Amino acid sequence: MLTDDLSRYVALHEAMGFKFRTQRILLRMFVTYAEHHGDGMVKSDRVIAWAIQAPSPEQRRNRLLTVRRFAIAMHAEDPGHEVPAADALGRGLFRRKQPYIYSAEEIEGLMVAAASLGPIGTLRPLTYYTLFGLLAATGMRISEALALRLGDVTDDGLVIASTKFKKSRLVPIHSTTRAAIDRYLSARLSIIGETTALFLSNEGTPPRYDTVSAIFRKISRKIGLRGAPGQPGPRIHDMRHSFAVRSLEQCPCDNDAVSRHILALSTYLGHAHVHDTYWYLQAIPSLMAQIADIAETFDRTGAA
Template identity: 80%
Template sequence: MLSDDLSRHVALHEVLGFKFRTQRILLRMFVAYAERHGDNFIKSNRVIAWAVEAPSPEQRRNRLLTVRRFAIAMHAEDGGHEVPAADALGRGIFRRTKPYIYSAEEIGKLMQQAASLGPAATLRPLTYVTLLGLLAATGMRISEALALRLSDVTDDGLIINKTKFKKSRLIPLHPTTRAAIDRYLSARLPISTCAAVLFVSNAGTPLCYDTVSALFRQISRKIGLRGGPGQSGPRIHDLRHSFAVRSLEQCPCDDDAVSRHILALSTYLGHAHVSDTYWYLQATPGLMAQIADAGEDFGRTGVI
């Protein structure tokens, strides 16, 4: 059964230290699709038929290549599995999703909508208000926030143990952010749960990434930031981009100050290389005004 093959494939990657989250979701979707058609082996035409159901060229190619890697591993065990050609859907060019920079007003609306979540008088609204506020105030990854444990909340800040690049770091907190976490802890700690994570559901279980992402899309639609289901729009990850850009906007327009700020920001965000931080910095009116001022100064004095 393909589902058994997939279980072994996923288990192997997880034992090797890969999170394999997105790949696992896509492969489960494909296996369910293939098994509904009675397939016991991976078939190239089935992979392509499933891949083309994705809503965009990028997602279709991602589906194809994700299943293709699975097919290569399975073909090594049993030649009955077919390996689709990598260019079966054409040769795609990787394009980064253009980030959306939230305004302070939009972040406030997101948190207000989260505060109105039901059921009333439960932990759920406060959980999502605190989670979204923390992402906006620190720029941390959603995966890092969901992995936080109660013991990671220290007097010096938040300890990030599970990072994208297996690096640990300390995130200092603004007093207002720390006060918000303390308010959440006052409501969170009395809940009986065996989970040691910081953010939990009303049932006391750890929050699931897919659930949080789906809820974020839901509240984004309610405040007009996204269209209907299936339509693209601002992502929860864009809170991280917004933090990076707003942080740079507050930096003095000085070469040395910017260099120091970028290095500090890269460390704070947990990037492996400082060059990775540049992808988070987008042109905003504030940044463009600083660039224009610097250009005028250079034109007058020859010095930036």
């Protein structure tokens, strides 16, 4: 059955060290769809029919290529599995998603909406309130936040052990952020008791990434940051972009200071290369004003 094939395929990738989170979700959706139609093997027409249900061309192509890689692996074991053509939905060009830079008011709105989640009196609203606040205050990846353990909360900051590039790092945090974590820990321990994960659901298990994403979209729509389901809008990952941009806003308009700040920011964010950090920096009015000031100084004096 396709379910068994998928389990082996996912287990292989996870054993090789891949997180395989998004791929696992998409493939599970496809397998459910295919088996609902009575398929025991991958069929090209079924893959395409499922892929075109996605709301955007980029998501349709991602669905197609994700299942295609699965189909190639299964076809190597049994030629009965069909491999859809890579260009069955056209040839797409990779385009980076335009980051959304949150304002302080929007971050506050997200946190207030998270705190109002139900059921009232449970750990759930406090979990999401603290989780989204931590992402905004530190710029860490959502996968890193969900992987935090109690022992990762230290006097010097947060120890990020499960990183994208398998490198541990220490993330210093502001006293107000630490106070918020301490308040969460107090409530969490009194409601559920001792476990190893920092963030917990009402069931006592760490929240799943897809569940957190769904909650984030729900409250984003509630406060008017997103449109109807299927429409694009600000993402959780944009909190990381926002953190980087707001951080640079605080940097003095000096070439040496900016260079030092970018290097420190790259280390703080856990980037493998400093040039990766520049992708996180977007042109917003305050940064453009700084650039204009530097350009005027250079034009007037010949030195920035």
